[in-house]
Amino acid sequence: MPIVFPWEKRELEKIAAEMNIKLGFKPSQAFIDEDGACVVTLYKWIIQGFCPFFNRASRHCMIHEDKPLACKMYPLLVELPSGKLMASGKCDWIKQHGPKLMEHLSTRPELIPELFPNEFEAAKRVFIEFMTINSFIERHGLRPMDVSKLSECASVYDIDEYMARSE
Ligand code: SF4
Structure with missing residues (x-):
């Protein structure tokens, strides 16, 4: 169940609609402003079984x-908000290379960008986007809220739309 930014969710929904595929998402993190407007910053993409975009024949x-x-960024994982970078031991490629690789990466994390250059760039972008959102939230005094209460909000915005409104 990947965590996606709101603009990624909308893009995935657009692509899925063109392919006649149905996707499911649940808000995973939300905030509320002093006027009671609710803002979703992250969504959980609910995937049951195989991802609908995975071609099982060609893999x-x-x-x-x-x-x-x-x-x-997979198999890289970023711990937020610390930004700590990790490699997932569930990845087939990592499993094939055995526990020695994981050990090596944990003692020499500087090798991660060398071994996974594209994935590292994607992980960096995740961290930058997250920090940009975080600093906006702090500057504007938004408070964390329980995502299960979103249905009670008078208005709900995706964070990028909310940020655009506030500029
Ligand atoms: S097939 Fe895999 S990589 Fe592609 S969108 Fe689905 S989960 Fe992501």
Whole structure:
């Protein structure tokens, strides 16, 4: 279940609609402003079984160029908000290279950008986007809220739309 930014969710929905595919998302992080407007900053992409964009015959992603950053950076994982970078031990490629690789990466994390250059760039973008959103939220005094209460909000915005309104 990848975590995606709101603009990535909308892009995935657009692509899915063109391919006649249905996708499901749930807000994963939300904030509320002093006027009671609610703002979603992250969504959880609910995938049951195989991802609908995974071609099981060719074992390829059908939206390789357009896939969200969470997919682009895999097997790298970024711990937020610390920015700590990790490699997932669940990845087949990492498993094939055995525990020695994981050990090596944990003692020499500076090798990660060398081994996974594209994935590292995607992970960097995730961190930058997250920090940009975080600093906007702090500057504007938004408070964290329970995502299960979003249905009670008079208005709900995606963070990028809310940021555009506030500029
Ligand atoms: S990489 Fe492609 S197939 Fe895999 S989860 Fe992401 S969008 Fe789906």
